[in-house]
Each structure stands twice: as C-alpha cells, then as structure tokens.
Amino acid sequence: MKPIPYSHQSIDSEDIKEVVKVLKSDWLTQGPKIKEFEDALCKYTGAKYAVVVSSGTAALHIACLTAGIKKGDEVITSPITFVASANCVLYCQGKPIFADIREDTINIDPEEIKKKVTKKTKAIIPVHFAGHPCDLKEIHKIAKENRLIVIEDAAHALGAEYKGSRIGSCKYSDMTIFSFHPVKSITTGEGGAIMTNNKKFYEKLLMLRTHGITKAPDRFINRKLAFTRYAIRNTHKANPWYYEMRWLGFNYRMTDFQCVLGISQLKKLDKFIKQRRKIAAIYAEGLSKINRIILPEEKTYVKSSWHIYYIRLKNIAKRRIIFEKLQKAGIRPQVHYIPVHLQPYYKKKFGSKEGEYKNAENYYKRAITIPLYPEMGQDKIKFVIGALKDILN
Numbered sequence: 001m002k003p004i005p006y007s008h009q010s011i012d013s014e015d016i017k018e019v020v021k022v023l024k025s026d027w028l029t030q031g032p033k034i035k036e037f038e039d040a041l042c043k044y045t046g047a048k049y050a051v052v053v054s055s056g057t058a059a060l061h062i063a064c065l066t067a068g069i070k071k072g073d074e075v076i077t078s079p080i081t082f083v084a085s086a087n088c089v090l091y092c093q094g095k096p097i098f099a100d101i102r103e104d105t106i107n108i109d110p111e112e113i114k115k116k117v118t119k120k121t122k123a124i125i126p127v128h129f130a131g132h133p134c135d136l137k138e139i140h141k142i143a144k145e146n147r148l149i150v151i152e153d154a155a156h157a158l159g160a161e162y163k164g165s166r167i168g169s170c171k172y173s174d175m176t177i178f179s180f181h182p183v184k185s186i187t188t189g190e191g192g193a194i195m196t197n198n199k200k201f202y203e204k205l206l207m208l209r210t211h212g213i214t215k216a217p218d219r220f221i222n223r224k225l226a227f228t229r230y231a232i233r234n235t236h237k238a239n240p241w242y243y244e245m246r247w248l249g250f251n252y253r254m255t256d257f258q259c260v261l262g263i264s265q266l267k268k269l270d271k272f273i274k275q276r277r278k279i280a281a282i283y284a285e286g287l288s289k290i291n292r293i294i295l296p297e298e299k300t301y302v303k304s305s306w307h308i309y310y311i312r313l314k315n316i317a318k319r320r321i322i323f324e325k326l327q328k329a330g331i332r333p334q335v336h337y338i339p340v341h342l343q344p345y346y347k348k349k350f351g352s353k354e355g356e357y358k359n360a361e362n363y364y365k366r367a368i369t370i371p372l373y374p375e376m377g378q379d380k381i382k383f384v385i386g387a388l389k390d391i392l393n
C-alpha cells in the first residue's frame with residue numbers, strides 16, 4: 001500500500017474535461033473564466049466582490065497593501081499558522097505582532113489581541129486554524145473600538161461557517177483570503193482569492209493583481225493622454241488602447257484553466273466538506289478511548305471545514321517516537337505548525353524567544369496531524385485508527 005498522506009486533492013474526470021476545454025479555447029489567461037470563478041465564489045460565500053489571484057500568499061500580500069499597511073504599522077496575527085500569514089505584513093514593511101492562542105480551538109485569543117493593540121496597530125489577521133473559525137464577533141468588536149482592519153486568513157476555511165454565515169461572507173471583517181493549494185478545501189493547483197464587500201478595496205485589489213494597472217475610464221487621471229480631443233467633444237470615450245498604472249502592482253493573475261478547475265471544484269465543495277466532517281466524526285469516535293491523546297473539538301457556534309485533523313499528545317516527550325512509528329506504519333503525518341515567532345528569520349529580526357507564547361508553544365510540542373481528505377476510504381480511516389491504537393495503547 002502507498003503511504004497515506006495527511007491530505008490529498010480530489011480531481012475527477014469532470015474537472016479534467018473542463019480544463020481541457022479551456023486549454024483548447026482562445027483564452028488561457030485574462031479570459032472569461034476569471035470573472036465566472038469570482039462570481040461563483042461570491043454566490044457561495046455571500047460576499048459582494050471576489051478577486052482571484054495566483055496563490056493564498058499573493059492574496060494576503062495585496063490584501064495588506066489594500067488595507068494600507070506600511071512602514072511602522074503593526075498587524076496582529078497568530079503564532080500558530082503558516083509563515084505566509086505574518087510574512088505578508090513584512091512584504092509591506094509593517095511589523096507582525098503575535099497574540100497567543102486559545103487552548104481549546106488553537107485560534108488566536110481575543111483577550112490576547114486586546115493586550116497587543118497599540119497606537120501603531122493597523123490591522124488584525126485572524127487565522128481559522130484547521131478550518132475552525134475564530135471568535136469573529138469578538139475580534140470585530142476589538143477592531144471597531146480601535147479602528148482596525150480585519151483580514152481573515154481563511155486559507156483553511158472555505159466551506160466553514162460561523163454563527164450561521166459562511167466564511168468568506170466578510171460579515172465580521174473587511175477582507176477574507178482563501179488558498180486553493182492542493183491540500184485545501186478545493187484546488188486550482190496554486191491559487192487564492194480575496195473576498196470583500198468594500199467597493200474601493202475591490203477596485204484597488206483588481207489593480208494590484210495586474211501591475212497596478214487600470215483600464216476603467218472613470219479612473220483615468222492623465223486626461224490628455226486618455227482622451228483624444230475628438231472623443232472629448234463627441235463621445236467622451238477613452239482611447240481604446242489606453243491604460244494607466246496607478247500603483248506598484250504585480251502579476252498575481254490566475255489563468256483561465258485554473259479558474260475553470262476552481263469552478264468545477266466549487267460545485268463539489270459541499271460534498272467534500274460533508275466527507276471531511278464524516279471522517280472527523282469517525283476519528284472522534286474511533287480515537288476517543290485512547291487516553292494518551294487529546295482530540296480537536298468543534299464549538300457549537302461553528303461548522304468547521306476540517307482542513308486538517310490534529311491530535312495532541314499528553315506526553316510531550318513521546319512526540320517524535322510516535323511520529324516515526326506512524327511513518328513506519330505507512331502513514332505520512334505532519335505537524336501544523338512550528339510557531340512563526342520561533343523561525344530563525346523572526347528570531348533574528350525581532351528577537352523573539354522561546355516561552356513568549358505559552359499556549360502556542362505548548363500546542364506545538366504535542367501536535368501531530370493525521371490523514372484526512374475527502375477521498376480517504378473506510379479502509380484507510382480504519383488503518384490510521386488501528387495504527388494509533390497499536391502505537392498508543
């Protein structure tokens with residue numbers, strides 16, 4: 001048997017057929033599938049606007065720029081996340097500030113956020129760890145009181161719900177980002193998106209995605225170059241070839257064949273999430289009697305997208321041994337994540353030290369991610385439960 005990975009994409013013949021159709025069409029990129037995918041994401045999440053980009057990291061980067069993050073600004077995020085959630089602040093010359101996590105959900109603790117707010121704070125980037133939504137209402141309240149922007153890092157949480165609204169609706173935030181990397185709820189190979197209900201943010205995000213360029217005549221500043229005298233007098237139409245660069249943007253575009261894969265995948269998202277939830281429930285039942293581990297919990301006010309299934313060992317000293325035993329048994333576990341403040345780059349740049357974020361570090365020392373993905377059959381689920389029972393009992 002091939003080793004069982006901690007996660008895996010689900011691509012079927014319908015996905016492949018759709019991608020091939022686009023590959024045979026006139027538009028490989030900058031074509032009609034971009035807006036179609038964006039509209040589908042809006043319809044699914046309930047947000048007004050979507051901007052699809054080349055990765056979740058690109059989404060975080062231009063979301064931070066759109067939020068106006070600049071040199072000297074502080075942005076609060078979780079230490080238990082992928083490095084991209086904090087790096088995006090550094091790309092804008094801002095300073096990431098970490099706030100410790102809650103022990104029950106592994107999400108950023110609103111009480112800790114309050115302690116970290118200063119005059120320099122500009123934004124909060126809550127991360128919905130493992131697909132379990134953060135305390136968005138609480139975070140929104142802190143943001144309002146301190147006039148901060150909230151960018152939800154929902155790389156793990158497409159398909160999750162918080163108090164009846166879908167993650168991505170931006171009900172409690174200014175922007176929400178998604179990632180479509182193969183291990184995520186849906187995939188486009190590499191890819192990401194920013195959701196927002198703010199028209200100004202939407203327009204800026206569109207420009208930043210493509211070199212800071214706009215082709216919208218009502219936004220043109222250089223009227224002399226944009227409009228011929230004939231056109232001014234007769235039609236008010238801009239020169240048909242004309243575009244203007246307004247910001248220092250990037251090429252963060254997503255291709256049409258990625259977008260069509262996204263559209264096809266999105267149609268199956270509810271099915272994928274249902275399957276993920278089912279596997280999480282089987283694990284919860286099957287692993288409940290192993291008293292050497294703590295299982296993840298789902299709060300009653302959320303619906304997790306179960307991006308990953310992490311277990312916590314009661315005995316820290318045994319993590320490596322157990323991890324290697326799982327590997328030997330034919331399982332490919334993972335650890336999500338090494339606390340960002342302990343990465344050498346962060347330690348060197350900010351002088352962060354071990355012991356600064358107790359809950360984050362305590363979680364990290366105990367955590368192992370075990371396999372969970374929609375196409376994981378009963379045999380594999382049983383195999384993982386059996387291996388854990390053998391190793392831990």
Ligand SMILES: Cc1ncc(COP(=O)(O)O)c(C=O)c1O
Nearest residue numbers: 055056057082084155179180181
């Ligand atoms: C929490 C989180 N944020 C952001 C990202 C970045 O997404 P991408 O890999 O699409 O750039 C990831 C990727 O794993 C992630 O887990």
